Amino acid sequence: MFERALVPLHLRERRPRVEAVVALLSRLSIHNVRLLHVAGSASGARRAAGKVETMAREIAAAVDFSDQLTISAQTVSGSAVSEIIETAVAQEADVIAVPWKRKNWVQRSLLGSTSLDLIRLADMPVLIQKTSPGRAPESGAPLSVMYATDLKQSDETVFPLIERGALGSIRLTILTAGQRAPDPVAEARRVDAAEASLTQLAERVRPVVEEVDTVVITGSSRKAIPAYLRWNKFHVAIIGKGSSGSQPILGSTAEEVAYRSPGSVLIIPPAVGGEVPRG
Amino acid sequence: MDKSSSGGTVFIVSVVLVVGLVISGALVPDVLDQVTSAVHEAILDSVGWAYLLATMAFLVFVVFLAVSRYGSIRLGSDHEKPQYSYFGWFSMLFAAGMGIGLVFWGVAEPLNHFHNPPAHIAADTGAAAEFAMVRSFFHWGVHPWAVYILMSLSIAYFSFRRGMPPLISSVFYPLIGDAIYRWPGKVIDILSVFATVFGVATSLGFGATQIRGGLATVLGVPDTMASALIIIAVVTVLYMGSSMIGLDKGIQVLSKGNVILTMVLMGLVLIVGPTTYILNVFTSTVGGYVTNLIDLSLSTNPFQGFSWTQDWTLFYWAWWISWSPFVGLFVASISRGRTIREFVIGALLVPALLTFFWFAVFGGTALNLELGGDGSFALSQIAVDNAPRTLFALLEQLPLATVLSVVALVVLGIFFVTSADSATYVLGMMSSGGSLKPSAAKKITWGLLQSSAAAVLLVSGGLGGLQRMAIIAALPFTLVMLVMMRSLHKAMHYEVTREQPADKT
Numbered sequence: 001m002f003e004r005a006l007v008p009l010h011l012r013e014r015r016p017r018v019e020a021v022v023a024l025l026s027r028l029s030i031h032n033v034r035l036l037h038v039a040g041s042a043s044g045a046r047r048a049a050g051k052v053e054t055m056a057r058e059i060a061a062a063v064d065f066s067d068q069l070t071i072s073a074q075t076v077s078g079s080a081v082s083e084i085i086e087t088a089v090a091q092e093a094d095v096i097a098v099p100w101k102r103k104n105w106v107q108r109s110l111l112g113s114t115s116l117d118l119i120r121l122a123d124m125p126v127l128i129q130k131t132s133p134g135r136a137p138e139s140g141a142p143l144s145v146m147y148a149t150d151l152k153q154s155d156e157t158v159f160p161l162i163e164r165g166a167l168g169s170i171r172l173t174i175l176t177a178g179q180r181a182p183d184p185v186a187e188a189r190r191v192d193a194a195e196a197s198l199t200q201l202a203e204r205v206r207p208v209v210e211e212v213d214t215v216v217i218t219g220s221s222r223k224a225i226p227a228y229l230r231w232n233k234f235h236v237a238i239i240g241k242g243s244s245g246s247q248p249i250l251g252s253t254a255e256e257v258a259y260r261s262p263g264s265v266l267i268i269p270p271a272v273g274g275e276v277p278r279g
Numbered sequence: 280m281d282k283s284s285s286g287g288t289v290f291i292v293s294v295v296l297v298v299g300l301v302i303s304g305a306l307v308p309d310v311l312d313q314v315t316s317a318v319h320e321a322i323l324d325s326v327g328w329a330y331l332l333a334t335m336a337f338l339v340f341v342v343f344l345a346v347s348r349y350g351s352i353r354l355g356s357d358h359e360k361p362q363y364s365y366f367g368w369f370s371m372l373f374a375a376g377m378g379i380g381l382v383f384w385g386v387a388e389p390l391n392h393f394h395n396p397p398a399h400i401a402a403d404t405g406a407a408a409e410f411a412m413v414r415s416f417f418h419w420g421v422h423p424w425a426v427y428i429l430m431s432l433s434i435a436y437f438s439f440r441r442g443m444p445p446l447i448s449s450v451f452y453p454l455i456g457d458a459i460y461r462w463p464g465k466v467i468d469i470l471s472v473f474a475t476v477f478g479v480a481t482s483l484g485f486g487a488t489q490i491r492g493g494l495a496t497v498l499g500v501p502d503t504m505a506s507a508l509i510i511i512a513v514v515t516v517l518y519m520g521s522s523m524i525g526l527d528k529g530i531q532v533l534s535k536g537n538v539i540l541t542m543v544l545m546g547l548v549l550i551v552g553p554t555t556y557i558l559n560v561f562t563s564t565v566g567g568y569v570t571n572l573i574d575l576s577l578s579t580n581p582f583q584g585f586s587w588t589q590d591w592t593l594f595y596w597a598w599w600i601s602w603s604p605f606v607g608l609f610v611a612s613i614s615r616g617r618t619i620r621e622f623v624i625g626a627l628l629v630p631a632l633l634t635f636f637w638f639a640v641f642g643g644t645a646l647n648l649e650l651g652g653d654g655s656f657a658l659s660q661i662a663v664d665n666a667p668r669t670l671f672a673l674l675e676q677l678p679l680a681t682v683l684s685v686v687a688l689v690v691l692g693i694f695f696v697t698s699a700d701s702a703t704y705v706l707g708m709m710s711s712g713g714s715l716k717p718s719a720a721k722k723i724t725w726g727l728l729q730s731s732a733a734a735v736l737l738v739s740g741g742l743g744g745l746q747r748m749a750i751i752a753a754l755p756f757t758l759v760m761l762v763m764m765r766s767l768h769k770a771m772h773y774e775v776t777r778e779q780p781a782d783k784t
Contacts, residue, residue, distance in 0.1 A: 180453050182770035183441035186778070187456070218456065 002166050004032040005127075006093040008084045008114070011037060011051055015058065017099040021129040022063050022071065024236070024264060025097055027143055028127075029168045034091060035059070035073045038083045045077040081117045088124060095266075097127040119241065119255050119267050127236075128258045128265045142169040142210050146234040148225050148257065149176050151197050154240025158268045162205050162238075171211040173234065174198050177224040178216070191216050221253045226260030238266045288465055290710035290721065293472040294728070300477075300748065301732045305739045312740075315747035322754050323593045328579050330596040333757045335576045338425035340764050341432065341623050349771045350620030354435040361616035363531065365625070368613060370534040373630045375609045375701050376427055378537075378694035379486045381419065381637055382687070387669040389415045389642030390662035392591075393649065397584025403656050408646045412564040415642055417575045418592065419634045420568060421627050423599040428626050429760060430607025431614060433767045435622070439615045441770070444713025447471045447604055447759075453769045454762065467759060470752060471604035472709050476725070477749035478602045479702040480732035484742040486695045487511050487733065489667035493688045496671040497681060508734055514692065515730040518699040522722050530700050537693040541633075544686045545640045551678045552644040560646070561639035568635075597753040600760065608705045612715065645673050702729060 005025045009018055022033055037052045039045035056073035063069065076083050088096050098115045108116070118126050145167060149155055161167065176194050181187040198214035206212055217224050229237055241254040258265045304311045344350060353359060361368070392411030393403065400407050430447070438445035443452065448464030455463060487507045494500035494510075521533060549557055568575075580588045614622055649656055658676075662669040674683040706725035707717025736742040 179769065179773055180456055181777075182437065182453050182773055183443050184452070184457075185442065186773075187452075190777075 002028055002030050002094040002125075002161075004034070004091065004093045005030045005095045005097050006034050006036055006084065006088045006091060007097050007099075008036045008038065008080070008118075009052075009055070009099070011048055013099065015055065015062075017129075018055065019059050019062055021097050021099050021127075022059055022069065024127070024129055025095075026063065026069055027168055028095075028236075029166065030095070031069060033069055033071045033097075034093070035071065036084060036087055037073075037075045038080045039075060039077045042077045045075045049073075049075040080114050081121060084114075084118060085122050088122070093124065095125040095127050096122055097129060100128050100130045100264075116255050116259065119258055120252070123269050125269070126267045128267070130262065130264045142171045143167065143235045144173070144233070145170040145236045145238060146173045146175055146229070146232070147238045148221070149174060149198075149201065150221070150240065151176055151194065153270060154268070155201065157270055158238060158240045159201065159204065161268070163208060165208040167236075167238075170209055172202075172205060172209045173213045173215060173232075174201050175215040175217065175225070175228065177219055177221040177228075179220060180218045187218075191218075222256045225253070225257050229257070229261045229263060234263050236264045236266055237261050238268065241267050241269045289468045289472065289712075292465075293469050293476070293710060294724070296469070296473060297476050297728060297732065300745070301480075301728075301735055304732075304742075304745055305735045308736075308739045308744060311744035311748075315744045315751065318751050319747040322751065323589045323597070326754065327589055327593040330593055330600070330753075330757060331577055331579060333761060334422050334426060334596050334599075337429045337760065337764070338422055338576070340768075341425050341428045341627065344432070344771075345620045345623035345627075348775055350623070351618055352436070352440065352771060352774065353616065353618050354432075354614055354622060355439040355616045359439075359616040361614075363613055366538075367531050367535055368617075369625070369629050369633075370538040371531060371613050371697075371701075372610055372626055373538060373541075373633060374530070374534040374694060374697040376424065376606050376630055377419065377634055379482055379691065379698050381634060382670065382691050382694060383485060383489050383667065384415075384419075385637050385641040385670065386645045386658075386673050387662040387666040388418070389638065390645050390649070390659045390669060391666070393646060394656060394659035394663055397580065397587040399583045403649070403659065405650065408650060409564075409567065411646070412560060412638065412642055413567045413571065413575070414591070415638045416564055416568040416635055418595045419638065420631050422576065422596070424627050424631055426599045426603050426760070427606045427610060428623055429764060429767075430603040431610035431626075432619065432622060433763050434607055434611035435614050436619075436767060436770065438611065438713070440774075445608065445611060445708060445715065446713040447608070447709075447763075449713065450763050451766050453773070454766045468709055470755060470759070471608075472706060474601045474749050474752040474756060475605040475702060475706055475709070476729055476732065477745050477752070478598075478605060479699065480729045480736065481742055481746035481749060483511065483514075483695065483699055483729065483733040484737045484745075485667065486691065486698075487514070487737065489670070490514075490688065490691055490695065492665070492668035493671045493684060493691060496668070496675065497684045497688060504738060507737055511730055511734045511737070514695050514699065515726065517692075518696045518703065519723065519726045521696060521700045522703045522726060523719060530697055530704070533693055533697050533700070537690060537697065540686060540690050540693070541637075544683065544690055545637060547679065547683055547686070548640050548644060548674075548677065551683075552640065553647045556647050557640050557643040560643035561636060564639060565635060594750070597750040600756050601749045601753040603756065603760070604709075605702055605705050608708060609701045612704075612708070641670070641673065644677070645669075648673070648676055699726070699729065 007021055025033055035052055035056050037048050039048050052073040052075050056071045060071040076087060084096060096118055098118060100115060103113055115128055147158060176198060178190060178194060181190045194216045195214065202212040202214050217228055239254050239257050241252055254267045258267060389411040392414050393407045396402055396407045396410050400410050433450040434445055434447060437443045437449045443449040446468055448459045448467045451459050458464065487510045490510050491502060491507045495502040500506055521530065579585060645658055649659055658672055661672045670687060671684055674680050674687060677683060703722050703726040707722040708714060710721055711717040736745050
C-alpha cells in the first residue's frame with residue numbers, strides 16, 4: 001500500500017488545488033501527507049515556514065478524510081526539483097504528488113516545468129493531480145483508473161501495486177497502444193495477441209478490483225493514449241516510465257501523457273535495483 | 280473488405296475525368312493551355328524548391344534503405360526467387376523509366392543547354408558544353424530513379440511481402456488503416472491513373488512527332504499531321520497486341536530486344552563517331568556529376584539562372600514525380616523476389632549508368648560537331664527549334680547515316696510500344712483493384728483512351744496543356760510520396776522489430 005506522500009507547493013498555490021491533491025491521495029490509501037515548500041534561500045525558507053504550517057492546518061481541517069490523514073509541513077531551501085527528490089527520499093515517501101499547472105510550449109521552453117522535471121528525474125512514483133475539486137471522485141465510489149501498459153517492463157513494476165490493492169477501491173481499465181501492423185492480417189494478429197495479454201492481466205487483478213475492462217488501441221502510445229484519455233474520462237491514469245531511444249529529444253511517453261491527459265496521471269518509474277515500488 | 284470492389288469506382292471516375300479533360304483540350308486548347316500554364320508556373324515559382332528538397336530526401340531515403348538492416352528484406356516471401364533474370368529486369372526497368380524520353384532528349388537536351396545556358400554562362404562555348412553534359416546527367420541520373428524506386432519499392436513491399444493489392448493506396452495502410460478502402464485510398468488511386476494517362480498520352484504524342492521526323496529523314500515521308508496520326512494508329516495496334524500477349528512474352532521480349540538494339544546503336548555511334556572524345560566526355564562528366572551531386576541536387580540558383588532552373592530542373596523533377604505512379608507500379612510488378620538492397624542498387628545504378636553512356640555518346644558527338652564546326656551551330660539551332668528532329672539531324676552527319684537512322688527509328692518505335700504497353704497494363708491494374716491480370720476490356724479501354732488522347736491533342740495543339748496537367752498532379756503526389764516514405768519506414772520497422780525477432784524464436 002502507498003502510505004506516505006510528499007506534496008511540493010509554492011506559497012502562491014491556491015488552496016483548493018492542494019486540497020484536491022490531498023483528497024485524491026486519501027483515496028489512494030495514503031495516510032501521511034507532507035507539504036513541502038522549497039524556497040530560494042535559507043532566509044526565504046525561514047520566512048515561509050509559518051505560512052506552510054498554516055496551510056497544512058487549514059487543509060487538514062477542510063479535507064473529508066482528514067481523520068485518516070496526518071498532514072504535516074516542511075520548508076527547505078535550494079533548487080526545487082533536486083530538493084523535492086532529496087526530501088522525498090529522506091522521508092521515505094512512496095509518492096510525490098504535484099498539483100498540475102499547465103504551461104504552453106513557450107512557457108515550458110523558457111521557464112521549465114517542475115512537474116515534468118520530477119517525472120523525468122525522480123526514481124519514485126509521481127502523481128500529477130489534474131482533477132478539479134468539483135470533478136473529484138464521489139466519496140465511497142470507486143476511483144476510475146486506467147492503466148496504460150506496454151505489455152513489457154511496465155507490468156513488472158506497476159502491476160504488483162494494483163494486485164496488492166495499493167490503489168484502494170478502483171474500477172480498472174487496462175489499455176495498450178501499439179503501432180498498426182503493415183497489413184490487415186498482421187494487424188488482426190497484433191490486436192488478438194494484445195487482447196490475449198490484456199485478458200491475462202485482467203484475470204490477475206480481478207480478485208482485488210471491482211470491475212476490469214481491457215482496451216486495445218492503435219497508434220503511437222505518445223499520441224494515442226492522450227487522445228483516448230481526452231475522450232474517456234478517468235480519475236487517474238497510470239503509466240510506467242520506460243526509456244526509449246528518442247527520449248532525450250522528444251521526452252518520454254510518460255511525460256507526454258502527463259502533459260496531454262485531461263485527468264490525473266500516476267507515473268511509475270522502472271524498478272530500482274530490481275525492486276518494485278513499495279505498495 | 281475486398282479491395283477489388285473499389286476498382287469499379289476508380290475506373291469509372293478516372294475514365295470520366297480523363298475523357299472530360301481530353302474533350303476540353305480538344306475543344307478549347309487555348310483555355311486549357313492558359314489555365315495549366317498559369318497554375319504550372321505558379322507552382323514552380325512558389326514551391327519549386329520543395330521538389331528539389333523532396334527528391335533529395337527520396338534519394339537519401341532509398342540509399343539508407345539499401346545500406347540499413349532493411350536492405351535484406353525480400354520483396355516476396357523469405358525464400359522467393361526473382362521472377363525475371365537481371366537482363367530482363369534491367370531491360371524492362373530502362374524501357375519503362377526512360378526509354379522513349381531518352382531517345383527524344385539524348386541529343387536535344389545537351390544541345391539546348393549548350394546553346395541556351397543560364398545567363399552567367401557564355402553560350403556555345405566549352406564551359407557551356409561542360410555545363411550541358413553535367414546538367415543532362417543530373418536530370419536523367421540517380422534522382423529520377425530514386426523517385427521511381429521509392430514508389431515501386433513501396434508498392435512491391437506491401438504487395439508481395441505483405442499480401443496487399445498492388446495499388447498505391449495499399450502503401451498507406453500503416454498510417455490510415457482501413458481508410459485505404461474508402462475515399463482517401465480512392466483519391467490516391469484516381470490521382471495515379473490521372474497522372475499516368477496524361478503522362479503517357481503526352482509522351483506518345485511527342486514520341487509520334489519524333490518518329491515522324493525520323494521517317495521524314497530516312498524515307499522522305501511527309502512531315503505532316505496525317506503522318507503522325509498514322510504512326511499513332513500503327514503503334515496502337517502493335518502495343519495493344521503486345522498487351523494482350525501479356526507481361527512475360529510481350530513487354531519482356533520487346534524490352535530485351537530493344538535494349539540490345541540500343542546497345543548496338545550506341546556502339547555504332549561510338550565507333551563511327553569521335554570515340555576518344557566520347558569516352559573523355561563520359562569520364563569527365565561522371566566526375567563532374569559525382570563531385571557536384573549535392574550542389575546540383577539542392578541548388579535552385581536564386582541569384583542567377585532561376586528561370587533556367589525552373590524551365591529545366593524543376594520541370595523534370597515534377598515530370599518524374601508525375602510519371603512515378605506508372606513506372607512505380609510497373610517496376611514493382613517486375614521486381615518480385617528481389618531484396619531491397621539488390622533492388623535499390625540495381626535500379627539506381629544500372630539504368631543511370633546506361634543513361635550516362637547514352638548522353639555521352641549522343642550528346643558528346645553532337646557537341647564535338649558543334650565545337651569543331653564552322654560556327655553556325657546549326658545542330659543546336661535544330662535542337663532548340665525542332666527537338667524531335669535533332670537525333671536524326673545528328674545521325675545524318677555521321678558515316679552509315681541511313682543504317683543508324685533506321686536502327687534509331689526501330690529503337691524509338693519499340694520504346695514507344697513498350698511504354699504504351701506497360702502503361703496500358705498498369706492502368707488496367709490500377710482500375711481493377713490491383714489485379715495483376717487486368718481484364719482485356721480494361722486494357723483495351725485504356726489503350727484506346729491514351730492513344731486517342733495523344734492523337735486528339737496533337738491535332739488540337741492541346742498536348743502541352745495536357746503535359747502541364749500531368750505535372751500539376753506532381754504537387755499533390757510529392758506530398759503523397761513524402762507520406763509514403765514515412766509509411767514504408769514504419770512498416771519495415773514494425774517487421775524488423777516486432778516480427779523478425781519472433782520469427783527467429
